[in-house]
Amino acid sequence: MRILLVEDEVLIALEQQLYLETVGHDVVGPAVTAAEAVAFAADGKPDLALVDVHLGMGSNGIDAARQLTAMGVPCLFITSFRDELKKGGPLTGIGCLPKPFTQSGLLAAVDAARAILAGETPRNVPQTMELFV
Template sequence: MTARILIVEDEALVAMELRFVLEDLGHQVVGTAADARTARNIVRETEVDLALVDIHLSDGPTGIELGRELGQEIGVTVLFMTANPGMVRNGVAGTIGVLSKPTDERAVQTAVDYALRRRTGEPVQYAPPQLQLFG
């Protein structure tokens, strides 16, 4: 299953590594954004299936509100990726869950696969252990 994925991450090396992992898995990375405004512009201009969203971006801790907006208002499937998972411990409406950073290629692959299966309504037995699901 090929998906159009947006990476919202302010650390360029992390974003680049994620891009390589996702493209190796056969996905199309439609863009990377270091801040919420850039992410919104990309979503306005292109179709996005999944967004991997960090919480702390170059414009501050704007990822939580961005994730809620993308998930609830625009219909993008959202997974948070952050070193601060406690900031979203109680969940964020319209989003699936959080993957703690640092992470590895396998965890990204299984979390993305899980999120995309949920997006298309495919049955999913259980979430990958590294992915903390929201209620």
């Protein structure tokens, strides 16, 4: 899968990139603001975006996810701020994997998202992951 990282914490983005590339995913980004995320997506549409809620320069991952979803890019939140996802209207995205995450948890969450996008029932949903669909 081609996966866009929307994460302003450099070390977390590098960790995600390492885990994802290890199993063969093509990683784009990281985008550190909502505007950057939209620009990356416009450049080459990713199959999935992993989105943090709090982004750099006062930017908001929920806004980024709404814009990405409107562009046809499905989003999975990876955040410590799960409660903020429920404020301000309907939930956007496939679900949420809370931070901190493990390598196996992140990969299982991405696989669950892939299954949902393919119309399949996910087999191995991480215990801490909340699905919105």
